[in-house]
Amino acid sequence: MRQVYVKEYGITPGNDRALLWKVRMMLDELQGTMGIEFVFESGTYHFYPDYAVEKTLYISNHDEDVPKRIAFDFSGWRKVKIRGEGAVFLFHTDILPFHLDRCHEILIEGITIDYERTGYSEGEIVELSGKRMVLRIDRKEYPYRVFHGELYFEEEGAYHPLYYGCLEMDRRRNAPVYQGRDISFNRPYPSSYGAVFREAGENLVEVTLTEDQQFPETSREGNRMILRHHLRTHPCFYITGSEGITLRDITIYHCTGMAVISQFTKDITIERVCLVRHPQKDRIFTATADGFHFVYAGGKIHIKNCVLENQLDDPVNIHGIYGRIHKVTSKREVIVELVEGMQKGVLLGTAGDYFAVIDNRTMLEQEHAVITEITWMNSDYQRIVFAEDMENLTPGFVVENQSWVPDVLIEGCTFRNNRARGLLLTSAGDVLVRDNTFETPGAAILIEGDSNYWFESGATRHIVIEGNRFHHCAYVSAWGKAPIQVSPSALVWEKDRRYHQYLEVRGNVFQCCDDRLVNAVNLKKLVFLDNKIERTTVFEPIKGQALELDGVLEVETDINKEQQI
Amino acid sequence: MRQVYVKEYGITPGNDRALLWKVRMMLDELQGTMGIEFVFESGTYHFYPDYAVEKTLYISNHDEDVPKRIAFDFSGWRKVKIRGEGAVFLFHTDILPFHLDRCHEILIEGITIDYERTGYSEGEIVELSGKRMVLRIDRKEYPYRVFHGELYFEEEGAYHPLYYGCLEMDRRRNAPVYQGRDISFNRPYPSSYGAVFREAGENLVEVTLTEDQQFPETSREGNRMILRHHLRTHPCFYITGSEGITLRDITIYHCTGMAVISQFTKDITIERVCLVRHPQKDRIFTATADGFHFVYAGGKIHIKNCVLENQLDDPVNIHGIYGRIHKVTSKREVIVELVEGMQKGVLLGTAGDYFAVIDNRTMLEQEHAVITEITWMNSDYQRIVFAEDMENLTPGFVVENQSWVPDVLIEGCTFRNNRARGLLLTSAGDVLVRDNTFETPGAAILIEGDSNYWFESGATRHIVIEGNRFHHCAYVSAWGKAPIQVSPSALVWEKDRRYHQYLEVRGNVFQCCDDRLVNAVNLKKLVFLDNKIERTTVFEPIKGQALELDGVLEVETDINKEQQI
Known part of the structure; x- marks a missing residue:
């Protein structure tokens, strides 16, 4: 790998409005080269939006789909490392630190990110x-x-x-x-x-x-x-259509959006990326939105040894997007609508992907097929053509891209003191959550799926929650009914089919101020075994049973029957 | 020319949210065909933004450079007529009626444009x-x-x-x-x-x-x-990079922007296009901004027999854009900044255009040359490379694209009761304004040019104002010092050079409540002859002499000396 010390391009620590100009010249010169390691020496680098790249971005789960300034714009790069030797990147006003688009094998490590003036x-x-x-x-x-x-x-x-x-x-x-x-x-x-x-x-x-x-x-x-006083506009890392992305040893104190948001990206590793309160500034908040958010991810998501605290929304959310069938124009062709405002503009896949047709009331799959064409009409509507005649194309039903299903491993992390919930897990891949510490005001684990309001897909197949510590979670009822919550929004359940398949909660420690442990609906099988339950008095108890289950077909647990409803 | 009756595509009058879907399908099918006349039969057609084309537009002199919905999006079309047989196009909420981009020989006629809910x-x-x-x-x-x-x-x-x-x-x-x-x-x-x-x-x-x-x-x-309660976002006609555009027999009652805004377009004819108060609704306003606005036009602008009233800004404005030199990176290369917020994002020309370098204090040209390269860096900055070494590249100086200089003929029009001024004429071409009626609160004719604040260019060469009627204009001092005003913003004048060259005001009728007729600075020659001056008492007189001239090198007039300062 060729090492490029960025100081050779005049990029040195300091408060120079033209610093990003030099970055841009450097990247323009080296664009297309494979196997580069960019090294930023230690010190504080100020980045202003003045000379930044400007692109119209439809960032999922963010506000304002408009032209935005991007500090490090990597489009189509392969085999690149960006290594900070303890470098601090201090961004000024509205600028998106990193956008990786159609990139392969990118590693970013060893930097600290903050903003001069918080949003x-x-x-x-x-x-x-x-x-x-x-x-x-x-x-x-x-x-x-x-x-x-x-x-x-x-x-x-x-x-x-x-x-x-x-x-x-x-x-x-x-x-x-x-x-x-x-x-x-x-x-x-x-x-x-x-x-x-x-x-x-x-x-x-x-x-x-x-x-x-x-x-x-x-x-x-x-x-x-x-x-x-700021919309949710600028995440730290915006990753689209990429593969093999690693973020490691990164500290983020603030951004006016999510720390990481990815769309249609395979194999993402996030290790020792800490979204934490600024140690000198004593700021009570960190990012203004979620920690790590994955829309239609693929391959494996691996989140390891991270700390996420005090951000203004969920630390992790993994989901797809349900597109609502708006018009059926033939046996094979539909116009699909993106309903949720923050999802607008996100193209739901590419030709060759598998799409399922789903009844929005039961949220159960009716059929699926490869699509041969998908056309972006505008940020509201897309035209989708299936390879074969379909039987269930119905306005109001939804479609889901099933070619994008990640396996998930989340381990050794701490999630605490943020607004809202903990991990939102809606992937049909193998999902393992182990050895983490949760201290979240809402549900620490939320397994949802919704085809009528948020339009976040999808059904899960196999989730194991093992060896974690839950410290008095779910103390704000509006954000969670229990530390573990399964609550897909299906209005109608079929007799023997369920939206979510298998949830195993084993060997965890629950410190609770009340009885609540699991609140689950529309789940095929729940295993809740060998967990250690400790009582604390941090909060007034909130009413509820240990296991509140509705429409769970099979339960395996060592919790007493009288603690279940 | 092939006639296409749009009803053959199911496009008939009525309030159907999907009407624009049909328009889009029709245009997609016929895209690339030359010599089509689209005929819209009479009746009211409702157009909703739902299925409209969406593009990020940097519309000069408008707010919000963001993705916008476009009803009729013509990109690269040639030899097309759109003829309404008295059709009324009623637009709903935020949508831009017509965008013509890189089009040749387009004629639009016979339609009336309004909005369901005004901005x-x-x-x-x-x-x-x-x-x-x-x-x-x-x-x-x-x-x-x-x-x-x-x-x-x-x-x-x-x-x-x-x-x-x-x-x-x-x-x-x-x-x-x-x-x-x-x-x-x-x-x-x-x-x-x-x-x-x-x-x-x-x-x-x-x-x-x-x-x-x-x-x-x-x-x-x-x-x-x-x-x-609405920004200046959606003009009626947005015309870019086109040639040979005619708008004829069109009535516009409202839009949330200008009636017409063009950039880098040659040969525009606007005939019997009336921006007028709705006859049934009794609305006091029409468009929320200018009538016809031309940025870097070429060939000839011909405006004939139009009525523009009650819009919220100037009826006609013809100008270029001064780009301010931000950095000089070599003898041939500069980074140029767009300073005025509403001009952001407009690329200042194409390789092969002539650019002048202008001292921003005197606003006089120092030198000029062909440019070989122009690169859009972001909406603030552009990189420009000259074909030869330049001597006067200086930060703070401005550049002007001199390949875009239109001749102008404005005749037989009525301009009345709008906010602000009348005709803003800053073109170095032959400019003739004849047989029009003006009743404007600000200056009826304003010849300006500014390289320090608005950055609207440029210097004029030959302007004739002949046989017009000026009815008690300039009754709001903030918008004009006299019916005819010449006021470039140059801070310093050179001894024998002037910014504007020749202004002839001949054979007009001025109905005035006071003495003021012409207020001019930094002009080489003024001819003011054979005008008929009538006194009215519509307003309280506003102080001022008939001719208030400063730095006008040569004056030919039949106005008494004592009425001049």
């Missing part, structure tokens, strides 16, 4: 009554200003209103408050708080509710509010 | 005191709702805040109020009005100012407010 801000609740809250906001770190009773945060170059709501974090646990919820101000729907903001002193902002509403009962002085 | 709304001022205004808004025509003290308008599918301000229209003249101005509410700058909105009865909305501000002194009960 969210935070404040401590210093005074609180029913209708009045005073927040202490560090104006230097999170520059803000009140205009006409509205609170705006200054990002690099523009004022952004506090438009996307707030999440309150418990001051002792640095985690979402017990039974807390997202709140918002002055949004165009009645349940949003009507509020007026006022500067109330140095670093102090007073919020007064103006309507017949009160702050949540779970709010407390001393807690910290995460203040959202 | 702006309006209300009548029914009560007014210093800090309180009550607006009567027709809720059926302009659905609205107040949430948390903010006014939102419901467009098709979403609530949009009244974010982009208001313009008040005089109730008698149906035109901008004398010496009025744009106002806005609750924007993040101090001069914007702090305000609270409240529903005050059926079709009534009360606005109360909450800070130390009062409504403008020019506001009156009975006047109508144009309420802006």
